Amino acid sequence: MNAEIITIGDEILLGQIVDSNSAWIGQQFNLLNIPVTQITSISDKPENILEALKQASSRADIIIVTGGLGPTKDDVTKQTISTYFLKPLVRDVMVLEHVQTLFSRVAPGKMMPDINQAQADVLEDCTVLFNDVGTAPGMLVEKEGKIFVFLPGVPFEMKYLITNRLLPLLKNLVAQQPIQHRHIITIGLGESFLAEKIADIENSLPANIKLAYLPKLGLVRLRLTQIGESAESIDDFHTRFIQRLGHHVVATKDITLEEAIVETFSSENLKLATAESCTGGSLASGITAISGASAMFDCGVVSYHNNIKQELLGVKADTLEKFGSVSEQTVIEMAEGVKKLAKADYAIATSGIAGPRGGTAEKPVGTVWIAVSGKNETQTRLFQFRNDRAVNIERTVANAFAMLWNMYIKDKSN
Amino acid sequence: MNAEIITIGDEILLGQIVDSNSAWIGQQFNLLNIPVTQITSISDKPENILEALKQASSRADIIIVTGGLGPTKDDVTKQTISTYFLKPLVRDVMVLEHVQTLFSRVAPGKMMPDINQAQADVLEDCTVLFNDVGTAPGMLVEKEGKIFVFLPGVPFEMKYLITNRLLPLLKNLVAQQPIQHRHIITIGLGESFLAEKIADIENSLPANIKLAYLPKLGLVRLRLTQIGESAESIDDFHTRFIQRLGHHVVATKDITLEEAIVETFSSENLKLATAESCTGGSLASGITAISGASAMFDCGVVSYHNNIKQELLGVKADTLEKFGSVSEQTVIEMAEGVKKLAKADYAIATSGIAGPRGGTAEKPVGTVWIAVSGKNETQTRLFQFRNDRAVNIERTVANAFAMLWNMYIKDKSN
Structure with missing residues (x-):
């Protein structure tokens, strides 16, 4: 049917x-x-x-x-x-x-x-x-x-x-043959490397269990589909893939990274705060779109103007003048500022040139700094996206949440 | 072709x-x-x-x-x-x-x-x-x-x-017959009333000019399509529809309400600020998704926790205690607070229960207060949405921008 x-x-x-x-x-x-x-x-x-x-x-x-x-x-x-x-x-x-x-x-x-x-x-x-x-x-x-x-x-x-x-x-x-799905959400391995890492398990799948790779913005979603009954169950294979992939596994069910963050932070009583320039509220709305976000998210600031970066987040005038608003120093101060303001455990800050206007020779459209501040340190990364405004924002958000997740895993293993 | x-x-x-x-x-x-x-x-x-x-x-x-x-x-x-x-x-x-x-x-x-x-x-x-x-x-x-x-x-x-x-x-x-489109974005009239208001013009359209109604979240988008050449041009009809619809016309080209807001506020040198609870950053990200938003948007605050409403926006502890965070009094203070904080001309504030949890008998899921603060006054509206979280947020955002637009038109005509 x-x-x-x-x-x-x-x-x-x-x-x-x-x-x-x-x-x-x-x-x-x-x-x-x-x-x-x-x-x-x-x-x-x-x-x-x-x-x-x-x-x-x-x-x-x-x-x-x-x-x-x-x-x-x-x-x-x-x-x-x-x-x-x-x-x-x-x-x-x-x-x-x-x-x-x-x-x-x-x-x-x-x-x-x-x-x-x-x-x-x-x-x-x-x-x-x-x-x-x-x-x-x-x-x-x-x-x-x-x-x-x-x-x-x-x-x-x-x-x-x-x-x-x-x-x-x-x-x-209607009545018909059962179909079952299992999912694994992975981070940190490209589609090809992932495929090589699990090739032997994939090759041993029976004919009625199929594996699909769904890569999206730094994550790869694996979907197992079983049609009808099988001697070896879909759950056995699900478990074998999960064990093989170790710390690359973000979730063992079909959820987004944002959902995994909200779920994990809530259950571990951790708080997140956001300070956004180029993402303009997309980090906050990505988190608050998830039911239950209020347990782990108190405060987000969209500081589009330098005055707001200074007044609300405590970014130094000196920093803004010397390095500019799109700089490593500024995102560090934004992240640490909002973390303090919100009394949070983790904070993310973004500053960049989303485009299509506002680029310079030194900082072209798509230049984005992200900072993630965790329990012990603040990490930063510089990105050079080459896309339109919407995609630059989307990729900044995806990378910011991936950096947050990696920081959380690192803190946890320490 | x-x-x-x-x-x-x-x-x-x-x-x-x-x-x-x-x-x-x-x-x-x-x-x-x-x-x-x-x-x-x-x-x-x-x-x-x-x-x-x-x-x-x-x-x-x-x-x-x-x-x-x-x-x-x-x-x-x-x-x-x-x-x-x-x-x-x-x-x-x-x-x-x-x-x-x-x-x-x-x-x-x-x-x-x-x-x-x-x-x-x-x-x-x-x-x-x-x-x-x-x-x-x-x-x-x-x-x-x-x-x-x-x-x-x-x-x-x-x-x-x-x-x-x-x-x-x-x-x-390829080479082929020209197709032309014209658009009118309208606010404040349902699809049926709109159709009645312009019925005589619509009925006089030649066979090769077609009118489509595209209603979405409080706006109705009209799309005129002309295939091939025509004695009376598509632009004549476009103008006649625009004149008939008067102040209901938000834009005469195919843009979103957010784009109309960014364009209009920028050209009139007006600033907008946002203070969001239940929309969690979606108002800010809706505005900053538009290229050029930095000319009219400096600051958005996502105040998910009452402490942040008090500390950043100046909502009184007394107000929160007496009326609760989802109340007319609170959204008024949020809107006026963020307007002052950001030195803006207009501000929007939202507070509600997006769901699926957090509802009470008195304030069920879908209860949302929106305040818009303009040049002369702060207006509020209470909504009772009955949808899932994503739709409740989407409708709050759409209504908030519609209220902002109406306030802007009112201020302009004063």
């Missing part, structure tokens, strides 16, 4: 939005042991929708369609699926009442435009996936043994409908 | 990464007047790759394939395209030398693993897209009037190759 996702809407094809819905749906279906085998993004032209539905249903058992259920003229999905299934659209009384209620809440006393009434139209005989958190209802249709699901493209409405409406229904409709 | 994108790799289907590459490619091709008409994400199984290549080339003139060019066992793209084009892989001497150089830089003195040598293998007779910023070269192949482009999946390598290798080549290979 497998699923495919079809996303409808020009905005993905034009690159105006990134399709994060499909990733989330992929995760959910994987947990249900129903792999997503294809994702197709098409424009909202009826002929494209019809063709994509036909093709997807020739390959997959479940077809999830998102997008195109809004009230305005550019949304043609409902008319088109009416054609595809040879069924008329009918106005659902419960949905209409709900749309009317939501409308009155947002615009009390105003008449609901006709255009909104049509949001209550659903395919005749479909299972309506009632949308408590928005106006567009989802629909589930079964045809020739295939399950078609139509959902709004607004991420939180789509998520609500899958979690609360679709998954409970699906559990009754 | 049109293009399709094929992304190869289980990690997108499993939802472990979000496909941001395709959005970027979509933007680039749109500028070249070559619409991307489909994006297909498939796993790295040879049969799926072969089928996707066949289907895409039956519909599109240009087929961009990303991913699967890495050195490890899970990357099968190159072997498969060798089968598809009936051409052997040959080792490229220049690429091999480059891979060797890069390798020596990362791991000086170490022997390069065999696995890396294969990265220099390219399809016989292809145009090699030399990759200065990574090890995997891109490839361009022409077959039966179609152009196939194979690129690594690592975003900055893919971007580098498209910008510096592919686009200069393509400009010589």
Whole structure:
């Protein structure tokens, strides 16, 4: 049993939005042991929708369609699926009442435009996936043994409908071979070296256990996938890889480095503080995005201007004048300053030229200093990134957290 | 002339990464007047790759394939395209030398693993897209009037190759009908009301000018698309929509609210400061992600702990004790405190319970106070979001910037 996702809407094809819905749906279906085998993004032209539905249903058992259920003229999905299934659209009384209620809440006393009434139209005989958190209802249709699901493209409405409406229904409709995944998050070894280090274990994997390497920004994520049953279990191999990789292992489950930091610091009662110039709040928001961060993070300062570096963090005017704000001396004083200010155990500081402007011959765009201050020392590194602003910031953040993790491991082994 | 994108790799289907590459490619091709008409994400199984290549080339003139060019066992793209084009892989001497150089830089003195040598293998007779910023070269192949482009999946390598290798080549290979886009970013009107307000203009659009509504987090982005020539130009309609929408217009080009804020504040010499609790740095990083932010942003404080709210922002102990950290009184003092600290003209402060833990009966998860302090007053709003942590933070940020914009418009009209 497998699923495919079809996303409808020009905005993905034009690159105006990134399709994060499909990733989330992929995760959910994987947990249900129903792999997503294809994702197709098409424009909202009826002929494209019809063709994509036909093709997807020739390959997959479940077809999830998102997008195109809004009230305005550019949304043609409902008319088109009416054609595809040879069924008329009918106005659902419960949905209409709900749309009317939501409308009155947002615009009390105003008449609901006709255009909104049509949001209550659903395919005749479909299972309506009632949308408590928005106006567009989802629909589930079964045809020739295939399950078609139509959902709004607004991420939180789509998520609500899958979690609360679709998954409970699906559990009754499907049954299949178990798929299991195990993960190892590693740091400090490139993909090739990692592969060589574990080659013998990888070569001894049975045919139904597969290993994938997912390198990203200094970390390599290893994913073991077992389909069906196996004499030697996926857990045995998971353990063997973990033992072989030793201190390169950051986590033995599928979490980010930020999650590993929040989890480890919280359980060991350690506090982190951040002082950011070029990353501009991304270190702090990366940590505070993780639930539970308040146990290990009290304070972050975004000191974009030199005055703030001096007044809040205690960077010396002399240091700024002599070495400049993008310098080893400045990031050291920023890190140690914020550590003291926040009474933290660890601190990270960044200062650099994210670009695209502000570079000089001596300090070109992409010049970044990072300092990490730990229990016994403050370490620094100079980076020369050669990318655009967003990537320079992203790589600074990734390297800063990697430096923090390495400092933590070093302190721990001392 | 049109293009399709094929992304190869289980990690997108499993939802472990979000496909941001395709959005970027979509933007680039749109500028070249070559619409991307489909994006297909498939796993790295040879049969799926072969089928996707066949289907895409039956519909599109240009087929961009990303991913699967890495050195490890899970990357099968190159072997498969060798089968598809009936051409052997040959080792490229220049690429091999480059891979060797890069390798020596990362791991000086170490022997390069065999696995890396294969990265220099390219399809016989292809145009090699030399990759200065990574090890995997891109490839361009022409077959039966179609152009196939194979690129690594690592975003900055893919971007580098498209910008510096592919686009200069393509400009010589293609010519076609012009496509033009115009945008209007609006605030303060829902999609339906907006549609009603401009219905007469929309109904008078000629057949080759199309209007799309792209609502997102309180803003609605209008996109006009003109294909080919038109008696009445797209610019006339753009102007008519702008005039009709008046003060609801944030920008008349395709930028984000954050970009509009940075641009407007910079040109009017206004400074913004942020004091964040529940958003944890996302306001600051949202602003500093924009090039030029340093002209209007000096200081952000992430005050996750009450001590920091008191010490840095001057929130009174009495206020925190009487009303709690998630309260109107606290966000007012945070906003006014950071405005004073940073000597700014405007300040935003947030405090709330992002979740999933930390809620109480009185202040459930999703309770968020936002304050915006402007030239003459400090305004507050209470929100009750009902989402997960990431969405609660995202919506707080979106609402905070919307409140800031509205305050700015109000101050300006006074």
